[in-house]
Amino acid sequence: GQSLEQPSEVTAVEGAIVQINCTYQTSGFYGLSWYQQHDGGAPTFLSYNALDGLEETGRFSSFLSRSDSYGYLLLQELQMKDSASYFCAVGSNTGKLIFGQGTTLQVKP
């Protein structure tokens, strides 16, 4: 089957850098993606890694190591509006897309 693990909570201060890790188990791995969800809202897509390495999109970067079944989301220059839940998700060649349980990020002034 498929499973993902990520920390349940992370706290950081404004302007800092935070890394949210995700380890996964899946067969037929296709890619790892990250989503942000604010309270009361739907998840919104942040980034996607199909190959090893770092993908950068503005203040957010995502990394994947397929050999380690591991990835992370890096958020730089944290802002108060970054307080939200962050989910990693893995896709497989069966078409399934499975999400982790989510990491609640609290950004403090």
Added chain:
Amino acid sequence: DVKVTQSSRYLVKRTGEKVFLECVQDMDHENMFWYRQDPGLGLRLIYFSYDVKMKEKGDIPEGYSVSREKKERFSLILESASTNQTSMYLCASIPGGNTGELFFGEGSRLTVL
């Protein structure tokens, strides 16, 4: 603009009622998904569909069924609602062969009394 529309934002139903949750996407996407989201449990996959009339079970299909008669529409059915199905239900879609960006609807919050 890309759009996934769920028919109801809030529903209140009674135990034993049949419940239909409708989802429509206007992006000609092949794949559509139904998730439920509960605090501390993340998003759990109920069913997904990769083509019209095709469906696959997710991780928690018990108590649910789905229908995909047209490419743009994916319906979730609770044959006999129970209180443990009180949850937020999220529909999403993605182009075929792609496991990157899922497009989500706004969600349907179902309360079963």
